[in-house]
Amino acid sequence: MAKLTLDRLRKVYPNGYVGVDDASFEIRDGELLVLVGPSGCGKSTLLRMIAGLEAISGGELRIGERVVNDVAPKDRDIAMVFQSYALYPHMSVAENLGFALKLRGLGRAEIDTRVREAARMLELESLLERKPAALSGGQRQRVALGRALVRQPQVFLLDEPLSNLDAKLRASTRVEISRLHRQLGTTMVYVTHDQIEAMTLGQRIVVLNAGRIQQIDTPMALYDRPANLFVATFLGSPKMNLLSGEVVERGGALALRVGEGVDLPLRPDGVLRERVQGYVGRQLTVGLRPEDLRLSEAGPATLPARVEGVEPVGNEAFLDLACGGGDLVVRLPPRDLPRIGDTVHLGHDPGRMHYFDPASESRLDAVESRQVGGVNTGGAGTAHAVP
Structure with missing residues (x-):
């Protein structure tokens, strides 16, 4: 096992396109860290730089205490699981699992021991003689995981390994990967565009957009204190509701004017109130998660909205609403729901x-990043906003 340290890593392609810009953080020994973001954000590029499959244009990458910028992939003591299973179709499961060990010159007894141990951990023991064509998608993905596992690397790198699976298999395989990490205690870096995977798997999450780190923190810290509008709307399903308008003050009370005669009361505390006070007469954006809105009786502290859609999904329901010229989503218990066309408060x-x-799209009360020797350590509960 080993920690990874990324210090101002940068990837610039020959045409001048910047794929990764100034990535600095530490992946702790034994941690499962997730890189998440939309397509083209640089997450897979960053993973391939760690693996040695992409040349580093600038900065420094260390595995343990060793600088590996110019170290060949085979000498970095990492194992990578790709999106495609990339299994040898003519080989059995056992042969696929042990092939890399055979190439490294390990003895038959050692290979057999490692293969059977990996098969036991991944519940593949009854499938060792099968060919990949006789396996389900989930079983093939477990073989791909096992092929990395038998190498006993310092670091596992997983590049969207579940994207080819259906929803049910993705859920069950997520549980397997989490269990495997707890059992092994090995450092893992997991790349995904799926925010549900990121939230359920990661001990910490690095959110990327356009090649830059937006925030690093634990899943619930990101959800509860997003550092900027991108993180606020990327993490969470449905996404955070955003309301924009002019801040007004009446009798010392602050409100956000979101429409003609429609004011949303604002009650920030402490230093935050002083900052919001500075927006009186100016535009401000306020976010509310779908579960933080509720149906109420009409009153001066409520927002009127028109029901545009009702989506019951079993244990909960979502209301799609029009309010003040914008759209809102409310998460509710699935009972006594209003009808389309109703006005609710x-x-x-x-x-x-x-x-x-x-x-700037930044959170008004975002905490500045902690820097240790130029490396963003990403401590729990700390928001890391891009300036």
Whole structure:
């Protein structure tokens, strides 16, 4: 096992395109860290730089205490699981699992021991004689995981390994990967575009967009305190509701004017109130998670909204609403739901509101990143906003 340290890593392609820009953070020994973001954000490029499959244009990469910028992939003591299973179709499961060990010159007894141990951990023991064509998608993915596992590397790299599986298999294989990590205690770096995978698997998550790190933190810290509008709307399903308008003040009380005669009460506390006060007469963006809105009786502290859609999904329901010229989604219990076309009134918990500057898109009360020797350590509970 080993920690990884990325210090200002940068990837610039010959045409001048910057794939990764100034990536600095540490992956702790034994940690399962997830890189997440939309397509083209640089997450797979960053993983391939760690693997040695992409040349590093700038900065420094260390595995343990060793700088590996110019070390060949085979000498980095890492194992990578790709999106495609890439199994040898003419080989059995056992032969696929042991092939890399055979190439490294290990003895038959050692190969057999490692293969059977990996098969036991991944519940492949009854499939060792089968060919890949006789396996399900989930079984093939487990063989791909096992092929990395038998190498006993310092670091596992997983590049969207579940994207070819259906929803049910993705859920069960997520559980297997999490269990495997707890059992092995090996450092893992997992890449995905799926925010559900990121939230359920990662001990910490690195959120990327356009090649730059947006925030590093634990899953629930990211959900509860997104550092900017991108993180706020990327993590969470449905995404965070955003309301924009002018901040107004009446009798010392602050509100966000989101439409003609429609004011949303704002009750920020402490230093945050001073910052919001500075937006009086200016535009501000406020976020509320779907579960932080509720149906209420009409009153001065509620928002009127028109029901545009009702989506019951079993244990909960979602209301799609039009409010103040914008759209909102509310998460509710699936009982006594309003009908399409009804006007409802929304209450909210002011303490659950998120405040963002519409120009910089940064959270008003974001905590500055902690830097240790130029490396962003990403401590739990700390928001890391891109300036």
